[in-house]
Amino acid sequence: MPATLLHTPLHDRHVELGARMVPFAGWEMPVQYEGVIPEHRAVRTDAGVFDVSHMGELEVEGPRAHDLLQGTLSNDLDRLSVGEAQYTLLTNEEGGIIDDLIAYRVGEHSYLLVVNASNRANAYAWLKERELPGSDVRDVSDDCALLAVQGPKAIERLGLPPARPFTFAEASLDGVEVMVNRTGYTGEDGCELLCMSEDAVRLWDAVLERSAVPCGLGARDTLRLEVCYPLHGNDIGPETDAISAGLGWACALDKEFEGVDVLRRVKAEGPEHRLVAFVMEERAIPRQGMPIDGGGEVTSGSHSPMLELGIGMGYVPTARAKAETELTIDVRGRPRRARVVKKPIYKRED
Amino acid sequence: MAAAESYPDDLKYHAEHDWARVDGDEAVVGITWFAADALGELVHFEAPEVGSTVTKDQSYGEVESVKAVSDVIAPLSGEVLEVNRRVVDAPETVNEDPYGDGWLLRIRLADSGEADALLDVGAYRELLASQ
Numbered sequence: 121m122p123a124t125l126l127h128t129p130l131h132d133r134h135v136e137l138g139a140r141m142v143p144f145a146g147w148e149m150p151v152q153y154e155g156v157i158p159e160h161r162a163v164r165t166d167a168g169v170f171d172v173s174h175m176g177e178l179e180v181e182g183p184r185a186h187d188l189l190q191g192t193l194s195n196d197l198d199r200l201s202v203g204e205a206q207y208t209l210l211t212n213e214e215g216g217i218i219d220d221l222i223a224y225r226v227g228e229h230s231y232l233l234v235v236n237a238s239n240r241a242n243a244y245a246w247l248k249e250r251e252l253p254g255s256d257v258r259d260v261s262d263d264c265a266l267l268a269v270q271g272p273k274a275i276e277r278l279g280l281p282p283a284r285p286f287t288f289a290e291a292s293l294d295g296v297e298v299m300v301n302r303t304g305y306t307g308e309d310g311c312e313l314l315c316m317s318e319d320a321v322r323l324w325d326a327v328l329e330r331s332a333v334p335c336g337l338g339a340r341d342t343l344r345l346e347v348c349y350p351l352h353g354n355d356i357g358p359e360t361d362a363i364s365a366g367l368g369w370a371c372a373l374d375k376e377f378e379g380v381d382v383l384r385r386v387k388a389e390g391p392e393h394r395l396v397a398f399v400m401e402e403r404a405i406p407r408q409g410m411p412i413d414g415g416g417e418v419t420s421g422s423h424s425p426m427l428e429l430g431i432g433m434g435y436v437p438t439a440r441a442k443a444e445t446e447l448t449i450d451v452r453g454r455p456r457r458a459r460v461v462k463k464p465i466y467k468r469e470d
Numbered sequence: 471m472a473a474a475e476s477y478p479d480d481l482k483y484h485a486e487h488d489w490a491r492v493d494g495d496e497a498v499v500g501i502t503w504f505a506a507d508a509l510g511e512l513v514h515f516e517a518p519e520v521g522s523t524v525t526k527d528q529s530y531g532e533v534e535s536v537k538a539v540s541d542v543i544a545p546l547s548g549e550v551l552e553v554n555r556r557v558v559d560a561p562e563t564v565n566e567d568p569y570g571d572g573w574l575l576r577i578r579l580a581d582s583g584e585a586d587a588l589l590d591v592g593a594y595r596e597l598l599a600s601q
Contacts, residue, residue: 155472156536157511338510338537403558405514405534423513423536430514452532452539454516 128173129265129320137334145238147174149337156338160425163306163343164468167271168335169327172312173320176240176261178233178247184254185229192250193223194362194383196372200225205286205303207370209362210235210243215382216358217365219243220350222303224288234266234312236352265320269332270310270343277330280311294326305340307347307464342422346466348397348433354408355395355419355433364391364435366463394441395419397463398449400430404456406449412436413448413455426466432458472511472565475503481569482585483594484545486527489569492585497546500573501533501564504598510535512561515574517553524548524577526584531574533564546584548577 125148134141139150150171152159162168180189190197195208202225210218219239224232235243240261247257269278280291280300288301299314315323328334341351350356356365361379363371363386373384393416400406406421412434421432436447445460481489487505491498506512514534524530529541530550554573557563564572579585589597 151537152510155511157513342536403514404516405539407539423534425536428513 126174128171129317130171130173130324133321133324134171134334139334139336142337144337145174145236147237149174150334152336152338153334156336156342157425159333159335159339160342162333163271163308163335163339164426165272167269167274167277167310167330167332168339169324169332170268170270170335170337170340171265171324172268172340173265173317174237175266176235176237176243176259177264177266177314178235178240178244179258179260180231180233180247180255181227181229181258182255183229184252185231185256188247188250188252188255188257189223189231190375191377192247194371194377194380195223196375197223197225202227203287203289205288205301207286209367209370210246211362211377211379211383212358213379215361215379215386217352217356217360217362218246218358220352220356220367222301224301238353263317265315265317265323267313267315267320267323267327268304268306268310268340269313269327270304270306270308271332272309274308274310274332277332278311278327279330293323294329296323296326298323305349306343307349307466308343342425345420345422345431345433346424346426346464348463348465350395350433351420360395360435361386361391363387364393365395391438393435394438395433396436396441396460397433397465398431398447398458398460399424399427399465400432400449401446401457401459403430404449404451404454405430406432406434406451406456406458410452411450413450414440416440418449424466430458431465436460472507473503473567475507476569477502477591477594478569479591481591482545482588483591484527484543484588485594485597486543488543488545490545490585490588491569491573492546492579492582495579495582496551496576497548497579497585498573498576499545500568500575501542502594503568505540506565506568506572509533509538509540512564515557515561515564517558517574518550520550520553522550523580524550524575533561542574545588546577547580549580550575551578552576
């Protein structure tokens with residue numbers, strides 16, 4: 121463990137609430153308060169709030185900000201109007217994924233990128249090296265705090281107007297100026313609230329007063345896995361390509377960006393392996409790194425609090441990637457049966 | 471609901487956070503409140519087969535929470551007479567009642583003298599305080 125872990129502005133609040141704090145990507149973060157399972161269920165049925173201030177924020181501005189990002193990010197920036205956001209990938213020359221992120225178009229020539237904490241330095245360095253005259257990349261993470269308020273009741277509790285997913289607007293909550301982003305990592309309705317670091321405690325208190333349940337990184341992981349959102353470092357990374365990972369929908373292969381040739385080739389030839397979702401057919405919990413019989417391995421695995429069984433994602437040979445294919449997973453030496461399912465693994469029955 | 475912290479006086483304890491309730495040549499074993507709390511809500515118990523043998527100080531199974539897996543260490547040696555199916559079906563029973571409904575195995579002791587080497591509640595509490 122590094123000698124000093126970074127703290128978000130809400131660190132003292134987490135400790136006061138009795139959170140179990142763990143190291144994560146160089147930060148000391150709450151993994152749970154009351155427990156992963158009740159927190160998970162709160163988000164699926166009501167509203168929960170996560171401190172995700174460890175995530176990075178990069179500002180890209182200037183008349184050529186668009187050109188810089190259009191040439192480095194996989195999704196088509198031209199589909200983004202001011203006030204809209206999109207999921208996109210920062211790719212390397214080999215089509216590998218340096219980071220997955222959300223790009224917000226905050227002005228005609230101004231973008232905000234919210235990147236993973238563990239990739240903040242890499243993503244910043246990658247873009248900074250490629251700056252064009254007329255594009256300025258700045259890491260503003262230290263000035264920002266980010267709270268994810270997620271769940272079917274989240275928007276109503278915050279008193280916010282309805283809005284489409286992947287849009288954002290300015291708002292004020294108990295006097296705190298926030299950017300309300302209709303984005304998240306749980307598969308539920310909700311938003312992510314971006315504010316200045318110095319306002320983070322006031323915003324957190326305001327959200328808790330509206331009866332959102334504090335939730336830790338443990339529930340964040342099980343929530344995202346149930347809906348098959350990839351986690352960078354587990355399911356995707358610099359060695360994996362977007363097509364094999366099932367993220368082709370976030371890649372505009374008809375434009376030029378780094379690694380696009382590789383992605384076009386993988387798409388044309390068909391990937392050798394695919395990232396699939398699976399559920400356990402026997403009592404067992406798959407975990408990252410467990411081998412899958414016939415090739416491949418588990419990249420994310422856990423217990424699904426909603427389905428109450430083991431679930432996971434992993435790369436398997438394409439021939440074994442179809443839904444309903446039976447897999448055998450090596451659970452610490454014990455073969456355990458699993459079945460490939462369509463993504464997402466969990467979907468609410470409306 | 472998870473139980474409040476407790477360590478009954480009538481149990482023997484193993485330093486790996488296991489307990490044993492010895493009754494003649496049999497014992498019922500489980501994990502302590504401390505172990506269950508450290509793991510969080512249990513979601514899986516990988517139990518040994520009935521009829522297999524467990525060996526003192528060695529792992530006989532695994533308990534898992536959402537985030538973690540932990541070996542379960544046998545506080546005593548013996549043959550497995552019964553596995554608590556209730557815990558297999560509802561592992562959170564261990565968090566709710568670690569010394570009652572949340573027991574894990576009933577075993578026939580291989581050597582009743584082994585229990586003398588286990589900790590009494592005072593010694594186990596001292597161990598917890600020193601950690």
